[in-house]
Amino acid sequence: MNISNFKGTDMQLSGERIKVTYKIFGEEEEALKMAKDICLEDTIGLPENLIPGNRISSQIKGTVDSLESPESEVYYAVVSFAVEAAEGELTQLLNVVFGNLSIKPGVQVVKIELPESLLSLYNGPRYGISGLRKLLGIQKRPLLSADLKPIGLTSEELSKLAYELALNGIDIIRDDHALTDQTFAPFDERVSMCCEAVRKANSITGFKSIYVPNITAPYDEIFLRAETAKKEGAGGLLICPGLTGFDAMRCVTDDINIALPIFSHPAFLGSFTVGPDGISHSVIYGQIVRLAGADVTIFPNYDYSFSINEKDCREIVSSAKDPLGHIKNMMPNPIGSAGLESLHENVNFYGNDVILQAGRDLYQNDIGENCIRYRNTLLGIVRK
Amino acid sequence: MNISNFKGTDMQLSGERIKVTYKIFGEEEEALKMAKDICLEDTIGLPENLIPGNRISSQIKGTVDSLESPESEVYYAVVSFAVEAAEGELTQLLNVVFGNLSIKPGVQVVKIELPESLLSLYNGPRYGISGLRKLLGIQKRPLLSADLKPIGLTSEELSKLAYELALNGIDIIRDDHALTDQTFAPFDERVSMCCEAVRKANSITGFKSIYVPNITAPYDEIFLRAETAKKEGAGGLLICPGLTGFDAMRCVTDDINIALPIFSHPAFLGSFTVGPDGISHSVIYGQIVRLAGADVTIFPNYDYSFSINEKDCREIVSSAKDPLGHIKNMMPNPIGSAGLESLHENVNFYGNDVILQAGRDLYQNDIGENCIRYRNTLLGIVRK
Numbered sequence: 135m136n137i138s139n140f141k142g143t144d145m146q147l148s149g150e151r152i153k154v155t156y157k158i159f160g161e162e163e164e165a166l167k168m169a170k171d172i173c174l175e176d177t178i179g180l181p182e183n184l185i186p187g188n189r190i191s192s193q194i195k196g197t198v199d200s201l202e203s204p205e206s207e208v209y210y211a212v213v214s215f216a217v218e219a220a221e222g223e224l225t226q227l228l229n230v231v232f233g234n235l236s237i238k239p240g241v242q243v244v245k246i247e248l249p250e251s252l253l254s255l256y257n258g259p260r261y262g263i264s265g266l267r268k269l270l271g272i273q274k275r276p277l278l279s280a281d282l283k284p285i286g287l288t289s290e291e292l293s294k295l296a297y298e299l300a301l302n303g304i305d306i307i308r309d310d311h312a313l314t315d316q317t318f319a320p321f322d323e324r325v326s327m328c329c330e331a332v333r334k335a336n337s338i339t340g341f342k343s344i345y346v347p348n349i350t351a352p353y354d355e356i357f358l359r360a361e362t363a364k365k366e367g368a369g370g371l372l373i374c375p376g377l378t379g380f381d382a383m384r385c386v387t388d389d390i391n392i393a394l395p396i397f398s399h400p401a402f403l404g405s406f407t408v409g410p411d412g413i414s415h416s417v418i419y420g421q422i423v424r425l426a427g428a429d430v431t432i433f434p435n436y437d438y439s440f441s442i443n444e445k446d447c448r449e450i451v452s453s454a455k456d457p458l459g460h461i462k463n464m465m466p467n468p469i470g471s472a473g474l475e476s477l478h479e480n481v482n483f484y485g486n487d488v489i490l491q492a493g494r495d496l497y498q499n500d501i502g503e504n505c506i507r508y509r510n511t512l513l514g515i516v517r518k
Numbered sequence: 519m520n521i522s523n524f525k526g527t528d529m530q531l532s533g534e535r536i537k538v539t540y541k542i543f544g545e546e547e548e549a550l551k552m553a554k555d556i557c558l559e560d561t562i563g564l565p566e567n568l569i570p571g572n573r574i575s576s577q578i579k580g581t582v583d584s585l586e587s588p589e590s591e592v593y594y595a596v597v598s599f600a601v602e603a604a605e606g607e608l609t610q611l612l613n614v615v616f617g618n619l620s621i622k623p624g625v626q627v628v629k630i631e632l633p634e635s636l637l638s639l640y641n642g643p644r645y646g647i648s649g650l651r652k653l654l655g656i657q658k659r660p661l662l663s664a665d666l667k668p669i670g671l672t673s674e675e676l677s678k679l680a681y682e683l684a685l686n687g688i689d690i691i692r693d694d695h696a697l698t699d700q701t702f703a704p705f706d707e708r709v710s711m712c713c714e715a716v717r718k719a720n721s722i723t724g725f726k727s728i729y730v731p732n733i734t735a736p737y738d739e740i741f742l743r744a745e746t747a748k749k750e751g752a753g754g755l756l757i758c759p760g761l762t763g764f765d766a767m768r769c770v771t772d773d774i775n776i777a778l779p780i781f782s783h784p785a786f787l788g789s790f791t792v793g794p795d796g797i798s799h800s801v802i803y804g805q806i807v808r809l810a811g812a813d814v815t816i817f818p819n820y821d822y823s824f825s826i827n828e829k830d831c832r833e834i835v836s837s838a839k840d841p842l843g844h845i846k847n848m849m850p851n852p853i854g855s856a857g858l859e860s861l862h863e864n865v866n867f868y869g870n871d872v873i874l875q876a877g878r879d880l881y882q883n884d885i886g887e888n889c890i891r892y893r894n895t896l897l898g899i900v901r902k
Binding site for chain 2: 140219314404
């Protein structure tokens with residue numbers, strides 16, 4: 135038996151292509167070799183001369199559409215693949231784009247472009263920026279978020295904290311990503327008490343603050359937690375797709391019975407972006423997260439670490455907000471030191487469509503007063 | 519309200535600790551700062567002076583157990599955390615170890631040690647090396663695997679290929695990681711036909727070759743595929759935990775109704791290991807994969823790329839095979855160029871408890887003859 139005897143599919147392919155831009159580091163010869171490897175590595179997995187069947191070799195395998203070198207030892211290769219290689223599965227799309235390729239040094243995914251036929255298979259964010267604003271009753275100003283923490287507090291203490299934050303004008307009160315189902319504050323108990331606390335504060339203030347519990351959980355408990363949160367009256371759900379897989383987030387987003395805004399948190403995703411290889415910030419925190427249905431993308435702000443800068447953050451925002459067929463946009467939610475003094479600069483940088491975090495200065499001395507300080511500062515900026 | 523007024527949990531903690539060794543790059547001052555950050559970043563999330571409650575600050579937060587510098591600008595910090603911070607959830611364990619920390623440059627996870635109380639909450643591999651050998655009826659020799667590929671072949675062609683591979687002595691016939699549910703060869707049809715083909719070949723040879731389909735799939739289809747594979751008579755299941763999340767793999771492993779050997783594939787995991795930061799090969803492909811229940815860990819061999827070397831592979835094998843409480847060991851399955859000429863060296867390197875891949879030389883000219891060549895070479899090595 136010889137591989138060249140196989141004819142392969144006789145299906146008529148659509149001709150539509152997934153276009154991926156890769157940044158390749160090295161000399162021209164290595165770049166060319168890498169570009170050709172990319173065409174085969176996660177689709178065909180055979181050397182060029184062994185590809186069987188006309189359609190497989192002419193249409194299904196990746197092709198190098200362009201290769202450009204804007205600077206020494208840096209190449210940008212646009213490689214396209216048949217949409218049929220990935221069908222509608224997000225897991226397989228990520229595999230085609232960067233499966234085994236992730237193991238090779240010297241290459242980074244910097245852009246993914248999907249044709250309408252493939253985009254149409256994804257729902258994307260359920261609410262997007264305007265839907266989230268409607269839920270919160272806030273038309274134009276930037277939103278303000280804060281985390282409940284630390285682990286080790288009891289559910290009662292966390293709900294008191296949630297009450298204080300809501301009462302003093304924090305719009306979005308999120309579980310810290312380290313709060314899961316610890317016996318100190320079990321998920322069901324904590325969520326019930328925090329939902330109740332925020333409802334009570336809202337009844338006093340007239341605000342529409344929301345509590346967003348963290349449903350990052352074992353595979354078989356994610357939906358149980360989402361359903362509990364929904365039942366108790368949570369206003370959104372936080373998930374770390376680096377820990378659950380991106381498709382778990384998509385699945386929660388798509389569930390009509392849950393139908394809550396989804397907040398994507400960057401925990402365990404940093405390794406994709408920390409080096410020159412991997413996947414760019416804008417693809418991970420922008421394109422992939424948006425395709426996977428997040429209404430809000432939480433990502434490290436440019437003051438977070440040396441591995442992310444202003445350019446990266448601008449590109450994330452583009453990927454979050456630029457038109458993308460029928461897919462709604464996402465609200466950016468940068469996190470970092472998030473001191474009071476950073477609010478001005480961050481609104482200038484991100485505009486009004488942003489969620490800013492009450493961070494470093496929130497827990498120093500009186501928490502309620504700090505909330506008011508964050509809120510008033512933010513309102514002051516927008517009035518200008 | 520002031521954070522220092524919170525008392526935190528009054529639970530009696532076990533005192534048992536999760537110990538994690540981090541490799542930190544930089545000068546002593548930076549290393550010390552990073553070690554202290556690690557203690558707080560993914561558990562408490564507050565600065566040291568703001569940690570409320572005696573138990574939170576004395577027991578729940580991470581502590582630096584040791585900090586050593588074996589060479590210039592390289593430090594090893596052992597940081598321990600209360601087991602109660604992670605409880606039994608694999609997602610949360612990974613978050614405590616490397617959640618937001620993954621975003622920071624200059625730090626790599628090189629070892630995770632769990633106390634018995636936490637280990638006892640994980641089942642680990644269902645079969646392990648001896649269980650897999652029993653299923654395959656092979657006592658001592660190294661096993662031989664090969665991939666079905668490329669995408670674009672029809673189910674009928676792939677099943678003919680599976681038949682040829684099984685008939686000529688390949689022990690483990692796996693779907694390539696790029697085969698999922700494409701219309702060229704839909705999952706149900708392909709699995710049914712390939713299972714039947716391998717059964718038929720076994721009935722002729724008397725071997726116990728197995729077919730291992732790829733169940734990497736959208737979140738809500740993983741179990742459907744596992745169940746279909748089981749029903750059709752698959753001999754194992756391939757999953758890419760980088761795409762599904764590690765806990766999806768654990769969940770499939772733990773399901774008593776499926777109870778098939780689990781093969782963990784490295785697709786989309788490379789970014790954790792490709793740079794100096796991130797997570798070491800032995801932790802990703804050894805410790806985490808084993809805790810998540812893989813019977814076989816597929817990983818890049820030292821000839822695969824410049825980012826993995828012989829030392830890395832030796833460490834993966836240690837993490838896969840060293841005693842670990844009640845948790846069974848895993849069979850290493852290195853993949854790379856996997857030419858015929860590499861078999862000798864690889865058996866010398868890995869020993870008999872290894873699955874070697876019929877790789878580069880398998881698809882050149884007659885596939886059946888190449889299988890026999892791979893098999894005879896391997897049998898010859900063991901006889902020595």
